[in-house]
Amino acid sequence: DARVTQTPRHKVTEMGQEVTMRCQPILGHNTVFWYRQTMMQGLELLAYFRNRAPLDDSGMPKDRFSAEMPDATLATLKIQPSEPRDSAVYFCASGLSLGGGPNTGELFFGEGSRLTVL
């Protein structure tokens, strides 16, 4: 049963600490997305990759957030230093891009990483 795997599922940390969230996309998928979900803003796109290359991270606060794909089986989202306003659920999603577009079909979401920054 292919699925997107995210770790950790829950993280509580103190302001100023570094947080790293990891995602294993579905094997064979060539696009990976990071979303942040909050009650106020809903689902916000933070970054996405196609064939491991970062294509858009305009939704990500550059001074403290970074996203990488060290290899095709791992995507990471790092926050350093973390702040209370970063508290949210972070979702990773993967998909298969056909042709020239970044994603022409279904996105498969992981179960999310719930981050609480005190």
Add this chain to the structure above:
Amino acid sequence: GENVEQHPSTLSVQEGDSAVIKCTYSDSASNYFPWYKQELGKGPQLIIDIRSNVGEKKDQRIAVTLNKTAKHFSLHITETQPEDSAVYFCAAKGGDSGYSTLTFGKGTMLLVSP
């Protein structure tokens, strides 16, 4: 960029009733409109989608309609069941750019009472 508005934010129905969720989008070049269902503690999951060359699509108890002229699309769930209770998100994928991405609505919490 694309802007997607979704209404209502919450919807309560009795089991067996129909539920309708509506979305509008701003980018007339958008061509792909999926709907996702998110259950508590889970990630969103695609339940149905429609492309701009189609006006309506059905899959058992769910259907989606698209009005490109008015730039709105709707999700219809008939004969609702308690297990339909969840948050539903509409989304639109922007225009002809090779690298456009999905923009999501803020979600509708659907509560189906037995």
